[in-house]
Amino acid sequence: MTLLQNNFPTFLQGFGYTLLSSIIALIISMILGTFFAILQILPQKWVQKIGNVYVQVFRNIPLLIITFFFFLVVAKVIPMNGFTAGTIALSLYTSAFIAETVRAGILSVDNGQMEGARANGLSFSQSMRYIILPQAFKIALPSLGNQFINLVKNSSILAFVGGLDLMYQGNMVAATTFDTFSTYIIVALFYLVITLPLSYYMQNLERKLKHAA
Amino acid sequence: MVTLGIFDAFTPQNVQYLLGGLGITVGVSIISVILSFIAGSVIGIVQFERIPYFSKFVGTINNIIRNLPLLLIIFFVYFALPKLGIHLPIFWATVVAMSTFESSMLAEIVRGGLESIDEGQFEGARANGLTNIQTMFYIVLPQAYKKMIPPIISQLISLVKDTSLAMGIVLAEMTYRGQIIYAQNSTYIIPVLIAITLVYFLLNYGLSLVAKWFDHRLA
Numbered sequence: 464m465t466l467l468q469n470n471f472p473t474f475l476q477g478f479g480y481t482l483l484s485s486i487i488a489l490i491i492s493m494i495l496g497t498f499f500a501i502l503q504i505l506p507q508k509w510v511q512k513i514g515n516v517y518v519q520v521f522r523n524i525p526l527l528i529i530t531f532f533f534f535l536v537v538a539k540v541i542p543m544n545g546f547t548a549g550t551i552a553l554s555l556y557t558s559a560f561i562a563e564t565v566r567a568g569i570l571s572v573d574n575g576q577m578e579g580a581r582a583n584g585l586s587f588s589q590s591m592r593y594i595i596l597p598q599a600f601k602i603a604l605p606s607l608g609n610q611f612i613n614l615v616k617n618s619s620i621l622a623f624v625g626g627l628d629l630m631y632q633g634n635m636v637a638a639t640t641f642d643t644f645s646t647y648i649i650v651a652l653f654y655l656v657i658t659l660p661l662s663y664y665m666q667n668l669e670r671k672l673k674h675a676a
Numbered sequence: 677m678v679t680l681g682i683f684d685a686f687t688p689q690n691v692q693y694l695l696g697g698l699g700i701t702v703g704v705s706i707i708s709v710i711l712s713f714i715a716g717s718v719i720g721i722v723q724f725e726r727i728p729y730f731s732k733f734v735g736t737i738n739n740i741i742r743n744l745p746l747l748l749i750i751f752f753v754y755f756a757l758p759k760l761g762i763h764l765p766i767f768w769a770t771v772v773a774m775s776t777f778e779s780s781m782l783a784e785i786v787r788g789g790l791e792s793i794d795e796g797q798f799e800g801a802r803a804n805g806l807t808n809i810q811t812m813f814y815i816v817l818p819q820a821y822k823k824m825i826p827p828i829i830s831q832l833i834s835l836v837k838d839t840s841l842a843m844g845i846v847l848a849e850m851t852y853r854g855q856i857i858y859a860q861n862s863t864y865i866i867p868v869l870i871a872i873t874l875v876y877f878l879l880n881y882g883l884s885l886v887a888k889w890f891d892h893r894l895a
Contacts, residue, residue: 523880524873525837527851532873535858535865612743619745623844630747643755651744651752658743 466645470636477632478653484550484628485615485657491554492614493607496561501591503566514562521559526620529556534624545624553621557614564610568603569595605672608665612658619654629653685864686871690857694868697850698875700767701839704849707771709832712778719779720786721812741780747841749773754845770842778835785827789820822894829887833880840876850875 467474502514521529533548543551572595580590600607622630633650637643723735741749750773753764764772793816801811843852854872858864 519881519884520877523833523837523877523884525840525851525876527840527843528869528873528876531851531855532869536869616743616745619747620841622747630745630751633748634751637751637755643751644759647748647752647756651748654744654748655740659739662739662743 466636466640466642467649470640473632473636474629474649474653477627477629477650478656480546480621480627481615481618481629481654482657484546484553484618484621484626485611488550488553488557488614488618489611492557492561495554495558497565497596499558499562500565500569503562504569518559518562521556522563526552526556526617527623530620530624545621545626546628549618549621549624549626549628553614553618556617557610560610560613561607564603564606565599567606568599571602572598605665605669608661608668612661612665615657615661616654683867685857685861685867693857694850694853694871697848697853700847701836701849702879704767704770704774704839704842704847705832705836708774708778709835711771711775712782712835713828715775715779716782717786717817719783720790723783723787724790738780738783741776742784744777746773746777746838747844749777750841750845766842766845766847769845770839770847774835774838774842777838778831781831782828785824785831786820789824790816792823793820825890825894826887829883829890833883833887836880836883837876 499514499517502510503518505511505514530549530552533543533551534545537543538548576594576598577590580594581587585593618628619630620626621628622634625631629650633646637646640646719734719738723731723738725731750770753773753776754766754769757764757769797815797819798811801815802808806814839847839849840851842849843855846852850872854868858868
């Protein structure tokens with residue numbers, strides 16, 4: 464308890480950076496993920512290929528490697544700190560998973576919706592924006608929520624590049640107080656504050672959607 | 677002598693060193709996937725069976741572990757458990773942490789797989805005189821596992837990727853060994869990172885093709 468009191472500002476700062484990084488990465492990866500999902504369902508074969516290669520590459524290599532690439536290589540050309548490098552890596556990595564989720568969502572929207580929209584004179588991009596995507600996101604919502612939970616957990620990667628996040632601050636406190644046990648329990652509680660309510664909410668949502676279907 | 681700058685990093689010595697790291701990566705992954713498959717199945721079945729209080733309790737613990745970062749669990753096992761008198765060597769600490777985390781993930785997959793099995797299968801088996809346990813082992817689980825193969829392979833892919841986190845506790849797996857190599861000469865950073873990325877990619881892309889193949893065959 465005294466450990467928490469003495470280091471509360473440190474933990475809180477870490478919590479803030481974790482949250483900030485997660486939210487920025489969520490926004491970027493939603494945009495990128497949706498973009499690459501649409502690429503994968505466009506009729507042109509070579510466009511599909513681009514989308515597919517992007518998703519396969521970022522899905523199949525460790526987040527840590529992507530982070531190191533930005534922190535050690537890209538940072539030499541475009542100066543950036545660990546927080547920025549980590550958040551960019553997090554966004555790219557997560558966008559591949561979001562692309563898969565959104566693509567599955569789009570594919571599960573009935574074909575007639577697109578045909579109907581086109582028959583009513585909407586262009587492809589208008590049909591996508593006003594008719595297909597809203598329905599696809601609704602279907603994909605539970606798995607998108609799970610992706611966000613993963614994102615929050617994965618943001619602990621920032622600890623490797625001095626990202627000042629919760630995990631990093633936790634390691635600092637553990638190293639100075641030697642009370643590793645209590646420190647990591649406190650860090651765990653901070654993570655659970657974000658992830659656990661979200662996770663229960665998503666489970667409920669999933670159940671509701673299952674019954675509705 | 678003409679040297680190609682990019683390949684300087686890959687002396688026979690360094691290549692051997694990196695391959696040793698790959699061995700550790702694969703070793704941790706295989707042991708962890710076996711352990712977490714067993715533990716995850718047990719936890720998934722317990723949650724599915726709805727044993728009063730016990731299932732809820734196990735489910736809650738599972739949810740807590742599932743919602744923590746793996747990195748935190750690795751640090752906890754390696755740095756905090758010694759406070760309780762449990763000292764594990766780095767390799768086994770990694771295996772324990774990864775198995776704990778992955779079994780909480782697999783438990784969800786197993787539970788989902790079991791729930792997708794038609795109620796009639798249970799009734800039919802019971803009507804044929806099988807006991808609850810026999811029904812589970814001979815009728816329900818084989819069907820459920822068949823459906824679970826693709827998601828389990830995806831989980832294995834994330835396990836292989838996640839072993840890189842163990843460099844946080846200085847496990848000499850591939851990512852860590854790469855860092856040791858480019859720490860000696862900074863011009864090695866890009867070639868070594870690319871080489872490691874390729875190895876991870878080929879390993880996991882191969883696994884994802886296997887998952888796709890199963891998906892196709894089972895559908």
